Amino acid sequence: MRIGPGSGSPLDATISRQNSGNPPGATISRLSTGNPPGATISRPGRGNPRSATALRIAVWQIGVVLGCVAILRGSAGAGALAALTLIVSAARIRGDWLSTVAGRWLGFVTRRRVFAGEHLPLPANTRLTSAGVLVGAGGLTVVARTREVDFPRFEGESGGPRIDLQWVGHLGPRQDRPSAWLAITVVRDADFAGDEQLRVALDNVLRRVRPDLLSGRELTAVLGGIAHAGPACETWRHWRSGPVTQITFRGTGPAARFLKPGGDVAVTVARWPDGDSVIRVAARDAGTAERAAREVSRSAVRLDGRHGPAVLASLPIGGKL
Known part of the structure; x- marks a missing residue:
């Protein structure tokens, strides 16, 4: 028909x-x-790569600030948190950002x-x-x-x-x-x-x-x-x-x-x-x-x-x- x-x-x-x-x-x-023409074709839900990059930079900056606080005040806790923050925001595993892999793992373990x-x-x-x-x-x-x-x-x-x-x-x-x-x-x-x-x-x-x-x-x-x-x-x-x-x-x-x-x-x-x-x-x-x-x-x-x-x-x- x-x-x-x-x-x-x-x-x-x-x-x-x-x-x-x-x-x-x-x-x-x-x-x-x-x-x-005239239709908007998009794929919502994939996330914005620019937003992810901006967030990663912000986390890295927080890590730097925590590192400065650790040095100035001699805080071991702040130092450890700074190191963890910098690693998560800057390290890569097989070409992927560690933060990306961590997010993927979290989604994996929490879904059915x-x-x-x-x-x-x-x-x-x-x-x-x-x-x-x-x-x-x-x-x-x-x-x-x-x-x-x-x-x-x-x-x-x-x-x-x-x-x-x-x-x-x-x-x-x-x-x-x-x-x-x-x-x-x-x-x-x-x-x-x-x-x-x-x-x-x-x-x-x-x-x-x-x-x-x-x-x-x-x-x-x-x-x-x-x-x-x-x-x-x-x-x-x-x-x-x-x-x-x-x-x-x-x-x-x-x-x-x-x-x-x-x-x-x-x-x-x-x-x-x-x-x-x-x-x-x-x-x-x-x-x-x-x-x-x-x-x-x-x-x-x-x-x-x-x-x-x-x-x-x-x-x-x-x-x-």
């Missing part, structure tokens, strides 16, 4: 298609590079890392409707099949909510060509807080892009398949789901180059319009996964201590790392 202007709500059309058993519609067409049963990673307080709409605190998201590797060009509404896009490609060991999906999210904020407001905005977007939307059942199957859903456990260096070992990376540039057939490794790539990407390799044999990881790490940064959040970001649900 091809949804065009004046054909009614695309979300309603998706529900009708599920009930009627009609074949899915046309794939997303006329895709091009670059951000959609063991999941029983058929665990399907989804953000907290997020529900999936039968129409395939993910409803969460961050907004409404729908997922469409696509054969393209770029992002759709469409006009965002003036004064409307922000639109976030995410492209995800997956290539399994037995696949000759990757499968790909596009997640389209209308972002919830103070001006657009209600589900109905976001639904209207999402309908308007879908009329322009005319995607081949996944139903709730189809999206559940896709997520379960590419996430290798099963009893899961996060360690510092891996995410394990059943017998499958998964390792994640952050990359920049043309990450889709990692989706090449061959071998016993499944590869998933999530990309955003700002050029950032998350790459995930998965294999039943831990040694095979590590060998693949060494290849990927030549041009991407391994996310040890963050594999759980990175697995979530690599799924076609509009996630962000």
Whole structure:
């Protein structure tokens, strides 16, 4: 079913298609590079590198002041605190600031890392409707099949909510060509807080892009398949789901180059319009996964201590790392 202007709500059309058993519609067409004009594409929640640098400098300055106090007053306690502050703010471990590693470790030890049963990673307080709409605190998201590797060009509404896009490609060991999906999210904020407001905005977007939307059942199957859903456990260096070992990376540039057939490794790539990407390799044999990881790490940064959040970001649900 091809949804065009004046054909009614695309979300309603998706529900009708599920009930009627009609074949899915046309794939997303006329895709091009670059951000959609009129829409603000961003990835909130990643943090500001400049703010982190400024904070690190401030902590270093505090350490210097404490060191001066220790020298002038002969305070051993102030001296020890000054030394610890300077080490945390200035030391590096394998190229990362010690303060960054400490923050990553704190997040690792305080979040849930063991999941029983058929665990399907989804953000907290997020529900999936039968129409395939993910409803969460961050907004409404729908997922469409696509054969393209770029992002759709469409006009965002003036004064409307922000639109976030995410492209995800997956290539399994037995696949000759990757499968790909596009997640389209209308972002919830103070001006657009209600589900109905976001639904209207999402309908308007879908009329322009005319995607081949996944139903709730189809999206559940896709997520379960590419996430290798099963009893899961996060360690510092891996995410394990059943017998499958998964390792994640952050990359920049043309990450889709990692989706090449061959071998016993499944590869998933999530990309955003700002050029950032998350790459995930998965294999039943831990040694095979590590060998693949060494290849990927030549041009991407391994996310040890963050594999759980990175697995979530690599799924076609509009996630962000």
